[in-house]
Amino acid sequence: MSGDPAGKYSAQTHGDSSQAIGFVGKLFLSIFVGDVVEFADRAKHWGGWNWPPFLLVLLLGSYALISAPDGPPHQFVYVYLAIAGSLVLALGRLAHPKSDRLARHWRVLMSAAAVMLAVAATVGMDYLSDHGEIDITGRTSLTPRGEVTSGSELSLVVTGPTDRAHLRLKLTISDAKGDQGFCEPESRYAAQLRDRASTRVEEVRSGRTVDFPLGGLQGQIEVQIALRTNEGCQMNVSVAEAALHD
């Protein structure tokens, strides 16, 4: 079949499925692009005052995301929530500039809240850059490597800058010969920062977290570890987690 007579530059469709193709094309546009005409009409009504808060929120949010430091993801949750909240509020305000449902004072409040959340996210990210946790598990080295027995002394060295006031450490002690016995439950370790007896912790079990105050320590951190387990037991010691924090 064919459509109506075409003008000089108009498009034509021919064949049995030509009507269906036209319908699908419109459906595609309305789903993935939206009603362009209606959107353009609404955009004409967006006042100039609606844009600055949105752009400010966008700018602050982008800055916060770009300046995000490395670290465990859980500490960024509130910052990311604040960025997302500010963007939602700013977009809401932009999309409904003169809606009857939104009284003027609510619209102002939305703009103010969006900007405040974006500022809070930026300040929060700055705080995390200066005081947030730094995962240093990959910067640790434990010697000697391999199987250790009761009374063995190990040394844990953290390379790189000491940017925070505390070191949090979690060691795992596991049976080197898991097919011969089970010594984990009675295995413990004592640990302290090198030459700082006041930081000594005793009777720490595998998987427990200990915290060492670094107290202005400069340069590399060294933790001395002494293993205690049952006679005959051969153990593996590894760093499960190491983090610097304030």
Add this chain to the structure above:
Amino acid sequence: MPATFPKPRSSLRLPGRIGRSAAVLALLLGLASCSSEEPEPEFLGRSRITVATHNDLPGMSYSKNYDRSGLDFLVFQHVKEELDPVPFSEPMDVTSGGRVTQLRQGKADMVIASFSITSEKMKLIDFVGPYLKTRQGFLVGPDSGDVQQLSDLSGTRICTWEGTTSKEALEDIKNTVHAEPVVLTDASDCIEQLLDHGVQAVSTDQTILYGFAQRYEDDGLRVVPDVTIGVPQDYGIGLPKGHREDCRKLKDWLKEYVGTSTWIRDVETSLPALTAADTAWISKHKPSDEEIEARSCRDNISP
């Protein structure tokens, strides 16, 4: 004195008596039906428990002419009493290498067979224990009177058997002590070789060695005192995984049992050579509540 007349029996009482009889009958029938509906006692999801144990370890799990003895057997009897009225089948024999397989294939519901708890086995089966702790030692013949320390075994052939944790410890000392490990099929093969001078020592858990020393006392076999190698061994009751509630029930009982004089008496009865050789045997071989708690009904240790 006024004359008394017997009160005439009322014909109206007859239906009351019949009613009471009927009520009693109904009650009895009700009780009978209740008892028949009562669920059969179960443990580990089974209405009858089959326990696998060794038959060739004197002092631990030994069987002669269908007469069983040893600490494993006494623990089995206590478990049976504790779980009464759950019925138990006659214990079945198991080899050291077949213990985990028997449990996992459902051929045995429980293994009480000098079964060492290891972190690898804990991933496959559950343990309740330990009920006894030991270390790996050495049994020597009458010709080895001069063996007092590990270095005295230098250049000798030391026997152990398949399916135990002892083999690896012997391999570990091969280079330091310069002794040749000989791995045979089971315990009796090693003892036979020791008596025939095919090997100069047998090495496995001290508790088992003291059982053999007692059994072959006349042949002059003896355990070398205070010479141990390898990882400490903890004997537990093996159970299939998936029955944690029953496992914890058994653990609570075991903690209680190990804390009583019955446990001391059982070890003294089963392993008299061990208790006589070392006056401090309780501190070396008795597990604490914490040790039982840390190893029972777990896939691994909790931090």
